[in-house]
Amino acid sequence: MAQGARRRTGQVVAVVVLAVAVAAFLSVAAVRHGFFDLKVYYGALTFWVHDHGEIYDYLKPGTQYGFTYPPFAALVMLPMAYLPWPAAITVSVAATVVVSAVLVWWLLDPVARRAGWTRWFVLAVALCLAAAFEPMRETVNFGQVNMLLLFLVAVDLLRLLPAGNRWAGVGIGVATAIKLTPGVFIVYLLITRRFRAAGTAVAASAAATLLAAALFPDATREFWTSALWNTDRVGELAFVSNQSLRGVVARLNPEHPSTLAWLALVLVTLAVWAWRCRVAVAVGDEATGLALTGALMCLVSPVTWVHHLVWLIPALILLVDNAVAAPAGGLRRRALLALAVAGYALLCSRIVWAWEKDFTGITGFLGSNTYVWISLALLVLLPIRTWGAPVGGRPGGPAGPTGRGGAARPAGPAGAAQRPAGSAGEPTGVAQFVEVDRGPAAGQRHRVAGPLAVG
Structure with a gap:
């Protein structure tokens, strides 16, 4: 009993010390964006509901930024127009924290069970580390919706799909109706031959989109005929925060970025992703399918701001999972841990901003695209776990090659x-x-x- 009590005390002290260290780091490193994106949503909804304007006509004063999401996103966010600004901030931050905690728990709990770690301690440490992660802190400080969308997708891929639930695909469909980029997960379902789930996702997305169209026909017409195609509303492609393949190409020639070069890179990336996802699903590793598709989305989207890179969180966690499963002291464990630590540390460092004003030359090319290189490394090098379990399966019970749950x-x-x-x-x-x-x-x-x- 005394030994167990000492261990718990040590763990509590370790978590407190880590939390203080992270808070100190954030006080120095974190950039305060004043919930800029949330202000855009809030201002657009207020203009739409209370001033009777068109939501896509709104621009945040002094900027070119307006509401860029489909009308169904406006419907989901509509209650915000009736909240005071401090309450809108509270809801945004609380929702992000809650869904982040649940997602991290889903991914890490099987690791903790297999390794015999104290599960609450693992979650507490992971959440402290997540708070220091630049894409996560940018998501919170901007008031973005990234983690909410990732959560909706993860519900399908980590909980419903492995359990054979007939509603699998609804989360992906709803996420796609809110923001178009999660639609890549419908393609993931198609290339891995889960046609029923893909059909459910398409039906859910279509139903949500049609509901918004019925309620807001003018906004729907404006979005699909004009706002969707107005790239000036989302920012400059060559800006260093755009950590996608399109951003890499744009920074090579900001005045005339090569669309052909970008499309060629996208096609190669898609081929690698499709091959690896099919292998992952063939051995029942749905979590790696989620991680690979998240990395792909960051790479092929024309605009991937730094806060969008929260989609890399599953891949980083799975690197740790693979390292823990590797033989102790072996080269494989050391290599996987080194990759996980290096990727995490660089994604906490704001390193790309060192080239914000000048990304020319070899150093500028390599440094300003650091996060793109990490996404590519995760897409190519993330191991596929033949011993891994569908997260939605029996707790601690991987689906091994025999097709049955077991403690692999x-x-x-x-x-x-x-x-x-x-x-x-x-x-x-x-x-x-x-x-x-x-x-x-x-x-x-x-x-x-x-x-x-x-x-």
């Missing part, structure tokens, strides 16, 4: 029977031996070889 872990005791990689019915790749439960009796386990995608 890296290779077990020496001498267990093995079979070679590349057996019939398995995708080819680098073999990784995993241990899978065969039954309730002690010792009823065997090792099976599973493919691990390149990286």
Whole structure:
């Protein structure tokens, strides 16, 4: 009892110390944006509801920024027009914090169970680290909706789809109706042959869009015929905050960015993503499918501001998951941890802003696109977990290659029977031996070889 109490005390002290350190870091490093984007939403809705103007005619005073989301997003945000400004801020921050905590819990809880870590402690440490993460703090400080959209997608991919729930796809559809970019997850469902979920997503998105059109026909007409195509409303493509492939190309020649070069890069990126996602789904690794598609969305979207990079959070967490599962002291564990730590540290550092005013030359090219390189590295190098479980499955019970839930872990005791990689019915790749439960009796386990995608 005394040892357990000392351990809990130590964990509480560690969390408090980490929270204080993060608060100190934020006091120095975090940029205060004054909830700029939330002010745009709030101003547009107020202009629309109380001043009887058209929502897409509104521009925040002194800027070219206006409401850029589809009319269904305006419908979802409509209650904001009836709240005082401080209450709107409170709701925005609270919603982001809550959905972030739930998402991190879904991704980390299986890791904590397999590793035998104290689960509340893991969540507390992760949330402290998330608060220091630049895309997360930018999302909060701008009053953005990124984490809410990521949460809607994760409900489908981590909870409903692995459980075979017939409503799988609704979250993706609603997210797409709010903001068009999550529509890439419908493509993900299609290329991985989950046609029912893809159809549900399309139907949900269409229903939400038609509902908004019925309620707000003028706004709907304005959005689809004019506002959607007005790129001046979203900012300059070459601006260093645009950490997408389009931003990379634009910074090479801000006056005349090559659309052809951008499209070529997008096609190559899509091919890599499609191949890796199909392998991930073939072995039941839905969380990695989510992570890979999040990285893809950041890369191929014409505009990916730094706060959009919260879509990389699942990939960073899964790097840690893979590292924990690797043999202790091995090169694989060290390499995966190094990649996770380096990616996280750089995404906390604001390093790209060092080239905000001058991104010319080799140094400017490499430095101003740092976050793009991280997204590419995660897309290519994130391992696919043959031992991983669908998060929505039995707690702590991965779906191993046998197709049944079980407590899968890296290779077990020496001498267990093995079979070679590349057996019939398995995708080819680098073999990784995993241990899978065969039954309730002690010792009823065997090792099976599973493919691990390149990286």
